[in-house]
Amino acid sequence: xxxxxxxxxxxxxLASMLAEERQQRINEHLRxxxxxxxxxxxxxxxxxxxxxxxxxxxxxxTGVLRRTHGGARLSEQVEIEGTHPLVPNAxxxxxxxxxxxxxxxSLIEPGQTVIMDGGSTVFSVARHLVVKHPIVITNSxxxxxxxxxxxQVEVHVTGGVVYPRLGVLTGPNAVEGFSKIHADVAIMxxxxxxxxxxxxxTHALLIDMQLAMIKAARKVIFCMDSTKLGARSLFFxxxxxxxxxxxxxxxxxxxxxxxLRKKGVDVHLVPC
Numbered sequence: 001x002x003x004x005x006x007x008x009x010x011x012x013x014l015a016s017m018l019a020e021e022r023q024q025r026i027n028e029h030l031r032x033x034x035x036x037x038x039x040x041x042x043x044x045x046x047x048x049x050x051x052x053x054x055x056x057x058x059x060x061x062t063g064v065l066r067r068t069h070g071g072a073r074l075s076e077q078v079e080i081e082g083t084h085p086l087v088p089n090a091x092x093x094x095x096x097x098x099x100x101x102x103x104x105x106s107l108i109e110p111g112q113t114v115i116m117d118g119g120s121t122v123f124s125v126a127r128h129l130v131v132k133h134p135i136v137i138t139n140s141x142x143x144x145x146x147x148x149x150x151x152q153v154e155v156h157v158t159g160g161v162v163y164p165r166l167g168v169l170t171g172p173n174a175v176e177g178f179s180k181i182h183a184d185v186a187i188m189x190x191x192x193x194x195x196x197x198x199x200x201x202t203h204a205l206l207i208d209m210q211l212a213m214i215k216a217a218r219k220v221i222f223c224m225d226s227t228k229l230g231a232r233s234l235f236f237x238x239x240x241x242x243x244x245x246x247x248x249x250x251x252x253x254x255x256x257x258x259x260l261r262k263k264g265v266d267v268h269l270v271p272c
Contacts, residue, residue: 019055019058022045022047022051022052022055023055023058023059025044025045026041026045026052026055026056026059026065026072027059027064027065029041029044030064030065030072030073030074031074035068035071035072035073035074036071036072037070037071038052038053038056038070038071038072039070040071041056041071041072056072059072060072095272096225096249096272097120097121097124097225098124099249099270099272100121100124100223100224100225100247100248100249100270100272101121101122101124101125101127101128101223102124102128103247103268103270104125104128104187104221104223104247105125105128105129105132107185107221107245107247107268108129108132108134108185108187109132109184110132110133110134111132111133111134111135112132112134112135112184112185113134113135113136113137113181113182113183113184113185114129114134114135114136114137114183114184114185114186114187115136115137115138115178115181115183115185115186115187115188115213115216115217116136116137116138116140116143116186116187117138117139117140117186117187117188117189117210117213118138118139118140118142118143118166118167118168118189118206119140119166119189120189121189121223121224121225122140122143122187122188122189122223123140123142123143123146125187125223126140126143126146126147127146129153130147130150130152130153133152133153134153134154135153135154135156136153136154136155136156137155137156137157137158137177137178137181137183137216138155138156138157138158139157139158139160139168139169139170139174139177139178139209140167140168140169141162141167141168141169142167143155144157156181157169158173158174158177158178159173159174159176159177160172160173160174160175160177161173161174163203163205166203166206168206168209170205170206170209171205174209175208175209175212178209178212178213178215178216179212179215179216181216182216182218183216183217183218184217184218184219185217185218185219185220185221186213186214186216186217186219186220186221187221187223188210188213188214188220188221188222188223189222189223189224190210190222190224190228190233190237191228191231191233191234192228192229192230192231192232192233193222193224193228193229193230193231193240193243193246193260194229194230194231194232194240195240195256195259195260195263196240197232197236198236198237198238198239198240198242199222199236199237199238199239199240199242199243200232200233200234200235200236200237201233201234201235201237202233202234202235203235204234204235207235207236207237210237211237211238214238214242219244219245220242220243220244220245221244221245221246221247222243222245222246222247223247223248224246224247224248225248225249226248226249226251226252229248229252229253229256230253230256240260240263240265241263241264241265243260243263243265244265244266245265245266245268246260246265246266246267246268247268247270248267248268248269248270249269249270249271249272250269250270250271250272251272252269257269
């Protein structure tokens with residue numbers, strides 16, 4: 001009896017591994033072809049169409065693909081993210097940052113000229129802006145890579161020296177690049193925002209760059225989650241009253257929100 005149960009268990013594990021292998025091959029095939037039919041996948045994997053259909057249904061639940069009539073297509077999300085190695089860390093996928101980013105993107109009008117800072121939250125905003133067909137100016141390598149396959153997004157990348165830890169371009173040439181630009185909006189992140197201490201950041205090399213971004217844009221939007229409000233980082237960027245718009249989640253101290261609004265900050269609280 002024990003031997004029989006062990007055989008069943010081993011068979012189930014083998015089937016699971018085979019399913020995982022098939023699904024991985026389907027994923028890789030879609031990343032290369034973008035679309036394929038059930039029959040094509042069935043022949044490629046040497047399994048029945050019904051088996052392929054089960055694999056596709058499973059992959060659909062993970063967000064890798066979407067079902068189409070008679071086949072499957074790579075999901076738009078994976079098309080945007082999957083082909084570029086320079087992507088900020090997994091925190092960019094957090095539900096909170098995605099919520100804030102989605103709302104921030106809704107504030108941008110189609111065709112606007114948008115300066116985009118580095119950082120994971122701003123990267124998330126960039127992913128939601130594709131449909132707005134913006135003109136983007138950025139020093140972020142992940143964002144420039146993100147848009148590289150999209151004709152509807154015009155991208156201008158500053159010069160400068162690559163800062164590998166953050167994947168951004170810095171230095172005098174990068175700062176000078178922003179000094180020659182007039183943008184509708186700048187979307188930025190920061191390490192902290194406090195009523196008394198203003199906006200601060202953890203990287204000294206970014207301060208001159210961010211100041212140039214602020215100067216180049218008619219409107220500045222800071223995107224940051226509530227954990228950064230009331231917090232202070234190492235290096236001063238600007239005073240609180242220089243922040244025009246703040247987008248954050250609604251789980252924030254109402255006293256702080258009131259104080260920021262008193263300073264003239266247009267605070268958008270997003271229910272995440």
